[in-house]
Structure formats: structure tokens, C-alpha cells
Amino acid sequence: MSLYFDRQGVMFEMGFSDGRIHRGIVRLWHVDDGWGEVQSSDFADPIWVHYSTVDSASRGVLPNGFKQLLVGDHVELTVEHAEQDEYHLRALWIKSTGGK
Secondary structure: OOEEEOOOOOEEEEOOEOOOOEEEEEEEEEOOOOEEEEEOOOOOOOEEEEHHHEOOOOOOEOOOOOEOOOOOOEEEEEEEEEEEOOEEEEEEEEEEEEOO
């Protein structure tokens, strides 16, 4: 069993969320590949984000439905402990709450 602890000492297992909404900032976004990275003060590690988890109400959703996040955007997100490439955390849901 693989466990992850956030900065408040809350533990959650691989494949499970801690059930909380976290806040963070988009640090990296690959438009062509549809993924990026968010940093949250709740976690020591960065969070991997896929375009499919971006909420349709986010400001980065274009009229044609293309979903993206903008570097520097403030976001709210839910997170699960997962091994995704070199990341230990993956967003389950994410929404942009505003600009830089």
C-alpha cells in the first residue's frame, strides 16, 4: 500500500482523494499536449493536471470547448494520490478562479 501525506499530515492511499478542495497556481501548461502542473501550498509535490479534468466553467475554456489553463492562474482542485509519469499527485477536478 502506498501512502501520501499532505502538509497538514492528512494521509491518503494510492488511487484515493483526501476529499478536500485545495487551492493552487498553474506553473506549467502544455497546450499541444493538454496537460500541466499546479503547485499548492497544501502539498510538497506538484500536481499533474489533464485537460479532461478542467471544469467547463473555467475561464480557460474556449467557445469551441477546448479546455486549457493559463500559467499563473489561481485554481481550486481536488487531488488523488497517483503515479502519473514522475508525479505523485493527480487532479481529479480543477477550476480556474482567476488571473495572476
